[in-house]
Amino acid sequence: xxxxxxxxxxxxxxxxxxxxxxxxxxxxxxxxxxxxxxxxxxxxxxxxxxxxxxxxxxxxxxxxxxxxxxxxxxxxxxxxxxxxxxxxxxxxxxxxxxxxxxxxxxxxxxxxxxxxxxxxxxxxxxxxxxxxxxxxxxxxxxxxxxxxxxxxxxxxxxxxxxxxxxxxxxxxxxxxxxxxxxxxxxxxxxxxxxxxxxxxxxxxxxxxxxxxxxxxxxxxxxxxxxxxxxxxxxxxxxxxxxxxxxxxxxxxxxxxxxxxxxxxxxxxxxxxxxxxxxxxxxxxxxxxxxxxxxxxxxxxxxxxxxxxxxxxxxxxxxxxxxxxxxxxxxxxxxxxxxxxxxxxxxxxxxxxxxxxxxxxxxxxxxxxxxxxxxxxxxxxxxxxxxxxxxxxxxxxxxxxxxxxxxxxxxxxxxxxxxxxxxxxx
Numbered sequence: 001x002x003x004x005x006x007x008x009x010x011x012x013x014x015x016x017x018x019x020x021x022x023x024x025x026x027x028x029x030x031x032x033x034x035x036x037x038x039x040x041x042x043x044x045x046x047x048x049x050x051x052x053x054x055x056x057x058x059x060x061x062x063x064x065x066x067x068x069x070x071x072x073x074x075x076x077x078x079x080x081x082x083x084x085x086x087x088x089x090x091x092x093x094x095x096x097x098x099x100x101x102x103x104x105x106x107x108x109x110x111x112x113x114x115x116x117x118x119x120x121x122x123x124x125x126x127x128x129x130x131x132x133x134x135x136x137x138x139x140x141x142x143x144x145x146x147x148x149x150x151x152x153x154x155x156x157x158x159x160x161x162x163x164x165x166x167x168x169x170x171x172x173x174x175x176x177x178x179x180x181x182x183x184x185x186x187x188x189x190x191x192x193x194x195x196x197x198x199x200x201x202x203x204x205x206x207x208x209x210x211x212x213x214x215x216x217x218x219x220x221x222x223x224x225x226x227x228x229x230x231x232x233x234x235x236x237x238x239x240x241x242x243x244x245x246x247x248x249x250x251x252x253x254x255x256x257x258x259x260x261x262x263x264x265x266x267x268x269x270x271x272x273x274x275x276x277x278x279x280x281x282x283x284x285x286x287x288x289x290x291x292x293x294x295x296x297x298x299x300x301x302x303x304x305x306x307x308x309x310x311x312x313x314x315x316x317x318x319x320x321x322x323x324x325x326x327x328x329x330x331x332x333x334x335x336x337x338x339x340x341x342x343x344x345x346x347x348x349x350x351x352x353x354x355x356x357x358x359x360x361x362x363x364x365x366x367x368x369x370x371x372x373x374x375x376x377x378x379x380x381x382x383x384x385x386x387x388x389x390x391x392x393x394x395x396x397x398x399x400x401x402x403x404x405x406x407x408x409x410x411x412x413x414x415x416x417x418x419x420x421x422x423x424x425x
């Protein structure tokens with residue numbers, strides 16, 4: 001068995017046999033050696049810490065884990081004469097390793113947890129009790145009466161939870177205590193570094209929430225009228241596309257000799273060939289690709305309609321190359337993470353991949369992320385003479401105005417049109 005030396009360090013104690021089983025569990029889940037080694041190392045240090053203090057794993061609480069993280073940081077400073085290089089990521093990694101092991105013991109009925117470990121998809125149980133019912137009713141209202149998509153509701157939920165947690169820290173008794181001063185402080189706290197459009201979106205979410213709590217008599221005045229969005233001019237924005245030569249330059253930066261390179265190359269080819277949203281790439285399933293029939297289906301699009309397109313030769317070849325080395329994962333989606341546990345990629349991962357290759361190409365581009373490919377795809381179709389209606393259909397836009405924003409032309413192109421027109425006079 002691997003990691004024999006690590007196990008020998010912790011032969012004494014009831015946890016040692018379970019630690020060995022846990023390592024086998026991680027190996028079965030195809031975690032890489034580096035991750036397993038460091039996870040087990042942090043677990044052993046934590047076990048040593050609680051044993052010295054006579055604390056049982058069954059009574060471990062988030063408070064004890066947080067106290068250990070502070071202790072670990074102090075010991076790190078004493079030994080290395082410096083603080084963590086990354087004070088956000090490293091403590092989270094340690095905490096995740098400890099929590100995952102505790103969950104493993106709980107699932108195997110070795111210990112009985114007296115607290116619930118928070119996850120990224122935590123329910124409304126984590127919402128302060130005085131706001132819980134209001135938030136639940138508001139989310140139901142967004143779903144049932146407004147008919148918003150789940151992705152939109154998740155975004156609304158994110159900002160509403162931030163608001164109620166902010167109010168809870170201010171020791172407000174209930175929603176009736178909500179005042180203009182609190183709203184101004186909340187907005188100013190999250191405005192820093194955001195673009196005007198993002199700030200307007202946050203204010204739009206808050207306005208809608210305030211109208212809801214006023215309409216259902218939770219408060220006696222409509223606070224939404226105190227939120228003003230700054231004026232934005234869509235057409236003032238510069239074009240967000242680049243020439244197709246630059247798109248090809250970005251794709252050429254991918255090293256297709258590596259497994260990650262094969263995955264990234266297939267993603268970039270998909271984006272450039274069909275002008276997809278990053279979420280549409282992550283939702284693509286193996287069952288949606290018909291290699292014999294040479295067609296590909298993109299389901300659950302933002303427009304609500306499925307899109308069936310011919311499977312291009314370069315796309316088919318790139319996906320097949322990736323599928324040959326794709327890790328075995330319990331997910332139907334095509335693209336999965338490069339490191340175990342193998343999960344389907346999220347939209348942010350796609351944009352991070354694009355940004356990495358843009359930096360590698362050393363290009364100056366108007367936007368960094370997957371939407372650079374989408375805007376450039378739309379502009380390329382326009383240059384080839386494809387109608388706006390057909391471009392809108394391919395992009396999944398229900399409103400042509402949205403498509404027009406994708407294909408703004410630059411000042412140089414306007415000057416060229418003007419010069420050609422002047423020659424006709």
